[in-house]
Every structure is written in structure tokens, then in C-alpha cells.
Amino acid sequence: MEIYTSKQIMQAFRPELAAALIREGLIAYSAGQVQLPPAQHIKFDAIEADCVIKSGYMEGDKVFTVKVSSGFYQNPQQGLASNHGMLIVFSAHTGVPLALLLDKGWLTAQRTAVAGRLVAEVMAPEQVEAIGIVGTGLQAHLQLEALGEVLDCRQVWVWGRHEASLQAFCQHFAEQGFEVRPTMDAQQLAAACRYIVTCTPSAHPLLKAEWIAPGTHITAVGADRKGKQELSSALVALADVLVADCVAQSLEFGEFSHAFEAGLIRQEHIAELGNVLAGKLPGRLQSHDITIADLTGLAIQDVQIAKSILLAQQ
Amino acid sequence: MEIYTSKQIMQAFRPELAAALIREGLIAYSAGQVQLPPAQHIKFDAIEADCVIKSGYMEGDKVFTVKVSSGFYQNPQQGLASNHGMLIVFSAHTGVPLALLLDKGWLTAQRTAVAGRLVAEVMAPEQVEAIGIVGTGLQAHLQLEALGEVLDCRQVWVWGRHEASLQAFCQHFAEQGFEVRPTMDAQQLAAACRYIVTCTPSAHPLLKAEWIAPGTHITAVGADRKGKQELSSALVALADVLVADCVAQSLEFGEFSHAFEAGLIRQEHIAELGNVLAGKLPGRLQSHDITIADLTGLAIQDVQIAKSILLAQQ
Numbered sequence: 027m028e029i030y031t032s033k034q035i036m037q038a039f040r041p042e043l044a045a046a047l048i049r050e051g052l053i054a055y056s057a058g059q060v061q062l063p064p065a066q067h068i069k070f071d072a073i074e075a076d077c078v079i080k081s082g083y084m085e086g087d088k089v090f091t092v093k094v095s096s097g098f099y100q101n102p103q104q105g106l107a108s109n110h111g112m113l114i115v116f117s118a119h120t121g122v123p124l125a126l127l128l129d130k131g132w133l134t135a136q137r138t139a140v141a142g143r144l145v146a147e148v149m150a151p152e153q154v155e156a157i158g159i160v161g162t163g164l165q166a167h168l169q170l171e172a173l174g175e176v177l178d179c180r181q182v183w184v185w186g187r188h189e190a191s192l193q194a195f196c197q198h199f200a201e202q203g204f205e206v207r208p209t210m211d212a213q214q215l216a217a218a219c220r221y222i223v224t225c226t227p228s229a230h231p232l233l234k235a236e237w238i239a240p241g242t243h244i245t246a247v248g249a250d251r252k253g254k255q256e257l258s259s260a261l262v263a264l265a266d267v268l269v270a271d272c273v274a275q276s277l278e279f280g281e282f283s284h285a286f287e288a289g290l291i292r293q294e295h296i297a298e299l300g301n302v303l304a305g306k307l308p309g310r311l312q313s314h315d316i317t318i319a320d321l322t323g324l325a326i327q328d329v330q331i332a333k334s335i336l337l338a339q340q
Numbered sequence: 341m342e343i344y345t346s347k348q349i350m351q352a353f354r355p356e357l358a359a360a361l362i363r364e365g366l367i368a369y370s371a372g373q374v375q376l377p378p379a380q381h382i383k384f385d386a387i388e389a390d391c392v393i394k395s396g397y398m399e400g401d402k403v404f405t406v407k408v409s410s411g412f413y414q415n416p417q418q419g420l421a422s423n424h425g426m427l428i429v430f431s432a433h434t435g436v437p438l439a440l441l442l443d444k445g446w447l448t449a450q451r452t453a454v455a456g457r458l459v460a461e462v463m464a465p466e467q468v469e470a471i472g473i474v475g476t477g478l479q480a481h482l483q484l485e486a487l488g489e490v491l492d493c494r495q496v497w498v499w500g501r502h503e504a505s506l507q508a509f510c511q512h513f514a515e516q517g518f519e520v521r522p523t524m525d526a527q528q529l530a531a532a533c534r535y536i537v538t539c540t541p542s543a544h545p546l547l548k549a550e551w552i553a554p555g556t557h558i559t560a561v562g563a564d565r566k567g568k569q570e571l572s573s574a575l576v577a578l579a580d581v582l583v584a585d586c587v588a589q590s591l592e593f594g595e596f597s598h599a600f601e602a603g604l605i606r607q608e609h610i611a612e613l614g615n616v617l618a619g620k621l622p623g624r625l626q627s628h629d630i631t632i633a634d635l636t637g638l639a640i641q642d643v644q645i646a647k648s649i650l651l652a653q654q
Contacts, residue, residue: 027442066377068397068404070432077435079406081393083382090382092393092408094428096435110435112428114408118384121391121410121424126440128341 027123030335035129038338039136041143041175047330047337048140049303051084052271056300059085060326074099082325083118089336090118091329095134107131113332125336133335137327138247139168141271141299142223145245145319146176148302148309149269151220154179158219160212160232160256162186162195165225165247170199173223182206183215185232213237224248224256231258238264240314246281247321257281257318263290266315267308271299272324281320341437344649349443352652353450355457355489361644361651362454363617365398366585369640370614373399376639388413391425396639397432403650404432405643409448421445427646439650447649451641452561453482455585455613456537459559459633460490462616462623463583465534468493472533474526474546474570476500476509479539479561484513487537496520497529499546527551538562538570545572552578554628560595561635569598571632577604580629581622585613586638595634 030038054060066079075098083090095111102108109131115124127133157179159166170182182204186192192208199206209215216222216237222244224232233244235258244265248256262268262285270276273296277286285291297307299319310317344352368374380393389412397404409425416422423445429438441447471493473480484496496518500506506522513520523529530536530551536558538546547558549572558579562570576582576599584590587610591600599605611621613633624631 061382063380063382063393064378066380066393066395068375068377068395070397072400073433075435077395077404077430079377079380079393079395081380081382081391083384086386090391092406094406094430094437096430098433098435101434104434106434106436108435110430110437112437114426116391116408116410116424119387119412120415120418120420121389121412121422122420123408123424123426123442128437 028125030125030127032128032130032132035127035132035335038335040334040338041140041172043338044136044140044331044334045143047334048137048327049144051326051330052141052144052300052324053304054084054300055324055326056298056304061085062325080325080328082329084326084329088118089115089124089329089333091115091332093325093328095131113328115332115336125332127332127335133331134328135164135168137331138165138321138323139172140331141321141327142169142245142247143172143176144303145269145299145321146173146221149243149267149317149319150177151241151243151310151313154221156181156183156219158215158222159184160215160222160224161226161248162188162191163225166195167198169223169225169247170204174202174204177221179221180204183209183218185209185212185215226256227254228256229253230255232256233261234258235260235264238316240316243317245319245321249279249281249320250322252279255281255284259285259288259290262318264316265318267310267317268296269299269302269309269317269319270296271321273298275322276320280322342439344439344441346442346444346446349441349446349649352649354648354652355454355486357652358450358454358645358648359457361648362451362641363458365640365644366455366458366614366638367618368398368614369638370612370618374640375399394639394642396643398640398643402432403429403438403647405429405639405646407639407642409445427642429646429650439646441646441649447645448642449478449482451645452479452635452637453486454645455635455641456483456559456561457486457490458617459583459613459635460487460535463557463581463631463633464491465555465557465624465627468535470495470497470533472529472536473498474529474536474538475540475562476502476505477539480509481512483537483539483561484518488516488518491535493535494518497523497532499523499526499529540570541568542570543567544569546570547575548572549574549578552630554630557631559633559635563593563595563634564636566593569595571595573599573602573604576632578630579632581624581631582610582634583613583616583623583631584610584634584636586636587612589636590634594636
């Protein structure tokens, strides 16, 4: 069994390869060719911590993967990272463990950004004069980097709550050739941008229906559990096209769940990303459509990004 | 993170320490102080293989554990073991992985044998003139070894389907001071033995109600999934005391499920092993009682046996 450190994983990461494999995985998932057992959750209530265990296998593949993802939110107080999770890749022919990827959650962050990029490939308006990034954390950085691979636009607005993190974000991307304007007013961002990605842990809507112009696309990646919400239910109800990486999850705890529970949308309104990537369903019908993609995360993405690291090393 | 090979694990194994910790874990489980998320199953239908992922955490403990247990039953044809599973021990204070135990299923086999030993401590008749072991495989060996730690009896009958494995079993234990008689007639074994352990993958009952004398105890460890059965439903219905490591599992797929589905026993008839070990419920009331323990296996045993290896190494 090979052991990969965080550093080795970052060096081996190839965005194009990861995107191709995750695309394949999402298509297989929507075609019913993936085994994803329900996630296991362990909670450590005394110290504000949890652990999630996910596993996945694409039928006929050479490998399967188990991911242990932990969040110990008091760790930074003692100088430790919150997430010390890992991915373990096993042979699907013999069960032998092939690789242990000690990524500390980095691959989970990357596979979410890669899904954001795949959405852009099938849902972006033809003309994007400015990209809006709602949030300034790691996922906000990764989403813009991933979009940079597939969208030509280099004009960006970024929204955040803190001056310092907004400045840091602007400076980081200025060095990569982006022209980034900071704002603490999400309406200003919405007015300027036709491609918006929300990537915050917000529990209350940050974007309202009346702010969004026709022809805008929004990708929401923050709502990964119950109690989180980045888009108002009215905005979700207003959209012409709704796409989710996993329809069942988006209705259970994702961005679409709030509008669904309020009776504003029906399950049939939501297309699954794998079917859009496969060309079976459209990601955008007309240029003035408002389109929304909700990414709650699937273990098949973990399987595929782990494979991309192993392949890149060979 | 420390990595333990199979050989290091076998050398570090201390039966007394494992028994004390597994006893503690089973008691905590029955007291509702253990988190055991539902197991994940991945199936590889094309090659007769499967993988089970279990995790467990005892409230307030320093560690939690994830176990990946694989069964690739065509592996031996290419000279490989069927099980290449592992246990991973994480800090419950920080989520940091502490140890990777590459036990290839050995600890699962051992923790099952340890549970058998714990059953003997609270359910064995006062006088056992002969022990009966039904089965000749690894688990049959481990069960008799574990019983040898707590029962004085050295007279043994062993039942099997193959002359060669019966001979090997007898010879192995003769070297350890047991006097073992082989038989291919389970009724003969039942007539001679007041303490019987069944440890086969049988799908049909091997022991019948009319063969079992008053005062006999039977521990059944083979039925670890639907479709397996070692004791007739009439025998289960006849017993005066029924104990299961996990009442819910025993009714779902364990040895008691068949009698339960036939309406011969009720859930209230079954005591949970942790409660018997804690002294809250009796394992045996009278000397002529027929008692049965059904062991289907709990992830808290994996947690505790992994801890015993780490402690023994310190």
C-alpha cells in the first residue's frame, strides 16, 4: 500500500484529469451505475466535532474508495487543522488496499471545485462579463481557480464580511491575472455578474430573487447539511433551470430543499448533473434563462479524484 | 500515524486485555453509550466478493475506529487471502489518525472468539464434562482456545464434514493438552457435550431440539448475515434463556431471526449480552436450563480490540 502525504497529493493533482474522471463518475451515478452506501456519521457533542464516513464504487471499475472526513472545529486553537481525514483506495478485484491518501480534506475541497467547473461547461451563459464569488474562504479560491480553466472572463466581484479576507482574495487573484473588485453588498455583486458561485456556510439566504438579472447562472456549493441556505426560496422558484449533482440530497438538505418544503418547486423540476453532462438533459435553454446548480457532494467524486492522483503518479 | 502489520498485531494481542475491553464495550453498548452507525455494504457481484465498512465510538472515549472488512472469495485461487481489511483508530479529541492496523480480518476473528469467552463466563453450566465444537475452521480453533482460558474442561468433541480437517483440529489441540474426539455425527456430539459452540457458515440447522439435553449451553457464532442458520427454530424456541450480543441484529439476520419470524419467540425473550455481563440480567437461572447465546458481531468489539493492541504496545 502506498501512502501519499498532503504535499505529494497537491503536487500530483492534475485539474484536467480530475475533471475528466469526475465527469465520468457523475454521469455513471445518474445512470445508476454507482454504489454509494448511506454515509456514516459520528458526533462528538462535547467538543463541537463530527466525522463522516463515505464509500463509493463505480460498477466494473478497478478500485473502490472509503473516505473518512473529520471536522474538529476546536483544533485550530491548539494549532492543528480541523480536518485530518483520509481516502483509502482498494482494489475492486482483490480487496487489497492500494493507496492511503492523507489529504486532510484537500481532495474533498478540490472535487467540489471540479464539480463547479463541470457545471460551468454546460450551464454558463455565452457572454459572461463578470464572475461573482460569494465567500472568501478556501472553497471560494478553488472555485475561481477552477472556473478560470473553462471561462475566458477575468473580471471578478467578490463578496465577504471581512475587509482583510476580501483584500487577501483580491490580491491573490490579481497575481493570477484576474481583476477583482471587493464588496460587502451582495446586491452590488448580483447586479454586475452573470455567473455567480456561492460558497459560504451561511444559514440564511445571501442572494434574493429580485436582484438576479435574466441570463444569470448561479452555482451554490455551501449547503452541505440541514440548516444551511445561500439562495432565497423565491430565487430558486424563479429559476428556469434547476440542476443538482444529486437530486435526492438537494431535496433533503441542499439549496433546493427549502423551496421544495415550501411547495414552490417539484422534484420533476430538477435535472441531475450527470444527465446534463451526458447531454440527456439541457443545462440552459435560452439566453435569458436564470439557471441554478446545487452541489451537495457525492462520494463518487471522492472515488474519481483519488483515482486521478494515482493515475498522475504512474 | 503508526502502522501495524498482521505479524505485529498477532504478537501484541493479549487475550485478557482484549476480554476486559470488549466486556466494557458490550456493557456500554447495551447501556446506550455507544455510537454505531449502520454498516455500509459494497457488493462485487461479478466475482463473488463484498466489502463491509463499520465504525464505532464509545461516548467519552479517547478514540474512535473505522473498520473496512473485505471478502474476496476467489482470492485463494491466486494465492491471496480473502480478507485484506483493516482497522483505523482515530483520536476522538482531534480526529487525527493514530494507528492503522493491517490485520486482514484477524482481529475480527479474535473479537468474535473473545465474545464467546465472555459468554462462557456468565452462561456456562457449573459442570462441563465435554465441550462440543461444531466446525473445524479458524473460528472453531479460536473459540476453543478462548474457552480454554475460562473453562477447566479439556474433553472435547469436534464435528466437521471432512476427515482431514477433523484430524488437523484434533492434532492441533492435542498438542495443547486437550483430548479431542472427532465426529461427523452432530447428534453424537450433542449427546456428549453440555457446552457447545457452533461456528460454521451453514445455511441449514445443524443441531436439533430433540438432541439437546437439559443443562446444555450453546453459543452460535456462524449466522452473521441473512440466509445462515446453525440451530433449528424448535431448539431456539425450546431454550430457557436466550442471549444476543445485539438483540436487533439477532432478530434481523442472526440465529434467533428464524424462530422470531415463525412466531416461536418474542423480542422480550432475548436478553442482551451487555446487560448479562453487567449483572442486570441472568445468563442462567437453573442448572437444567438450556441456554443459547447468539453472536452476530458489533463494531464496538472492533473498537475495543483495536485499543487492546495499542495499549499492549505502550
